[in-house]
Amino acid sequence: MKSFSEDYTLKEATLFSLQLMQLSKIFWRRIENDWENLLKPFGININEHQILSMAYSSPYISITELAELGSMHITTAFNFSKKLKQKGYLRIIKNKTKKKNTCIELTKRGEELLIEILKNFKPHENQVFLGAFSNKSLYGKLPNFTELVTLMRNIYGGNLIALIDCCSSIIERNLIEEDGVLKRAIDKDVK
Numbered sequence: 001m002k003s004f005s006e007d008y009t010l011k012e013a014t015l016f017s018l019q020l021m022q023l024s025k026i027f028w029r030r031i032e033n034d035w036e037n038l039l040k041p042f043g044i045n046i047n048e049h050q051i052l053s054m055a056y057s058s059p060y061i062s063i064t065e066l067a068e069l070g071s072m073h074i075t076t077a078f079n080f081s082k083k084l085k086q087k088g089y090l091r092i093i094k095n096k097t098k099k100k101n102t103c104i105e106l107t108k109r110g111e112e113l114l115i116e117i118l119k120n121f122k123p124h125e126n127q128v129f130l131g132a133f134s135n136k137s138l139y140g141k142l143p144n145f146t147e148l149v150t151l152m153r154n155i156y157g158g159n160l161i162a163l164i165d166c167c168s169s170i171i172e173r174n175l176i177e178e179d180g181v182l183k184r185a186i187d188k189d190v191k
Contacts, residue, residue, distance in 0.1 A: 027128075030127050030128055030131075031128055032046065033127070034125075034126045034127055034128050034129075035049070037125065038117065038120065038121060038126075039117065041120065042113060042116065042117055042120075044084075044087075044113075045080075047070075047072060047076060047077075047080045048080050048083065048084055049117070050070050050072075051066060051070065051077065051080055051081055051084060051090070051104070052084065052089060052090070052106065052110055052113065052114055053114065053167055054066055054069060054070060054163060054167070055090060055104050055105065055106040055110065056106050056110075056111065056114055056167060056170065057163055057166040057167035057170055058163055058166065059105060059106070060093070060095070060103045060104075060105055061103060061104060062095065062101045062102065062103050063077050063078050063081060063101075063102045063103070063104065064101065065159075066081070066104065069156075069159060069160050069163055078102070081104050084104075084110070085104075088107060088109045088110075089106070089107055089109055089110030089113055090104050090105065090106060090107060090110055091104065091105045091106075091107055092104055093105055115174075115175070115182075115184055118171065118175060118182055119181070119182045119183075121182075149161055173185065
């Protein structure tokens with residue numbers, strides 16, 4: 001049987017894919033544990049945090065976009081959005097131009113929760129950060145995941161990466177660090 005492409009061998013493709021699958025499984029377990037520990041004091045789960053973060057960086061994001069970009073089933077995105085609405089963190093709105101399209105909007109309370117979660121981050125308790133920190137000693141910076149970002153862009157398209165970049169930029173503009181503590185920037189109209 002001839003390989004699909006002359007640019008790679010079947011063996012090369014198989015080994016790459018298996019290694020990535022195995023590393024992803026191990027990495028995800030550690031990330032999931034760190035993420036759950038960060039969120040535990042706030043009574044929300046990973047899906048809810050992801051939905052809040054996406055609403056923070058993309059106002060009026062539709063449930064369909066939320067599901068697609070958040071790698072979740074549309075029912076999962078909608079049900080967790082309803083729970084967040086009940087807690088006062090989101091508003092669920094019908095899109096005026098597309099009546100069938102339901103959107104979410106972050107409330108002031110939801111934004112405050114996101115800021116509190118970020119302020120509660122403790123690098124010394126985060127195993128993924130501690131594992132990556134040796135790069136800073138060696139190379140003077142934390143890993144920037146250039147190849148991984150390119151891989152994800154090729155799989156999911158540019159919208160997901162743009163949303164992640166947008167969220168990071170908003171957080172960078174809206175938070176400052178004073179005396180080792182994250183605080184909201186004084187200028188509220190930065191966003």
